[in-house]
Amino acid sequence: MPAVLFDFSGTLFRVESTESWLRAVLDAAGVVLDPPELAATARALEEAGALPGGAPPVRVPDELAGVWQSRDRSAELHRAAFTGMSRRVLLPDPALHEALYERHMTPAAWSPYPDAPEVLRTLHERGVKVGVVSNIGWDLRPVFREHGLDGYVDAYVLSYEHGVQKPDPRLFETACGRLGADPREVVMVGDDRRADGGAAALGCAVHFVDHLPVAQRPDALRAVLDLVGGPA
Structure with missing residues (x-):
């Protein structure tokens, strides 16, 4: 899976x-x-x-x-x-x-992109494990909880909790381990080609979206549903 x-x-x-x-x-x-x-x-x-x-x-x-x-x-x-x-x-x-x-x-201070709830919910319904891998200095879990999305995330791997920041492959390796996933069957989705592209070193597929204001990017995440298969 x-x-x-x-x-x-x-x-x-x-x-x-x-x-x-x-x-x-x-x-x-x-x-x-x-x-x-x-x-x-x-x-x-x-x-x-x-x-x-x-x-x-x-x-x-x-x-x-x-x-x-x-x-x-x-x-x-x-x-x-x-x-x-x-x-x-x-x-x-x-x-x-x-x-x-x-x-x-x-x-x-944060707003989810318009399609984020739908994409996360659909992946969860399909039984696809989801991890959040972030270069950050604080606990973002309350943001997901407040916006009702925490139930769709199986693991959070945050740089400040590990002393390692993307693109270091160790952060992605930790995330794959938390999910029990073979990196070759994992898609990393991010907006930073250097930082998020570090997942490719493990054999992960990498898919990029543009870091745009919420109103300007209504549906870029939906492509992820096609990448992992199943009905969109």
Whole structure:
């Protein structure tokens, strides 16, 4: 029986926009910025790559290069990397940098792609084992639970829990082992050709989707149902 591994961010779920992320934190803190300043600050945060799961940084400063390269290997490195990027942008209160990081870990910050529930449910109904393999620095299981998708996932293999990040084949090997699946019968689905493509070293098939806003990618995951056989 085949199995499917999915990446999280940009594959099954998409994080909110940088402006929505910033606005939610400012509202919670009772801080008001006029619309032009809000928009400008959001653009600066986006250029800095401060939102995990959002746009990559335009430039990684030398003092953050090391932690950025290994950011997904531990919770501490992940927080240091992204709050370090955030602090490149002036905010009304320095405490907001930590608040922004906390916000991105909440289920409210994430939306599943429109076809994700259908695809996960169909795979589950067919008896196909499903794993989530993510480069991440925090526990994403509550996101799946909040959106009613946790029951369709058989294993989570998260980089920070193993000290290993994609494309290292060991992370995919761990996932295949958790599912009791032969890697040659596994499809890895992701949006990052380098990171997710690491599964090919084990003999897994790899299928890529585009990391687009939710409204722009309504049905890209449905191709997975054809890849593992059975009625779509």
